[in-house]
Amino acid sequence: MIPEKRDQEAGRLRRGSRGGRPPGFDKxxxxxxxxVERAINKLKQFRAVATCYDKRAYVFLGTVTSAALLIWLRS
Structure with a gap:
């Protein structure tokens, strides 16, 4: 949810019921x-996680778990 620009919100209010969806932003x-996005980006630093070459889901889960463990141990 990206914050909405002030002029877009004002234009929507000016148009009234024809203004479309109501502005919504939850901090x-x-x-x-x-x-979550930063955590995923940290996981993508590991080549095995970023490329997803594992054929089986449980092997990929193990790869992601080991990458998360390394991130946790380094912090």
């Missing part, structure tokens, strides 16, 4: 999304 939800 707490945005913070959580940012945390």
């Amino acid at each position: 707490e939800r945005y913070k959580k999304r940012n945390t």
Whole structure:
């Protein structure tokens, strides 16, 4: 959820009922999304996780788990 520009919100209010969807932005939800995105980006630093060459789901899960463990141990 990206914050909306002030002029877009004002234009929507000016048009009234024809203005489309109501402006919505939840700061707490945005913070959580940012945390998840940063965690995924840290996992993607590991080549085995980023390329997904594993054929079996349980092998890939083990790869992701070991990458997460390394990230946790380094921090």
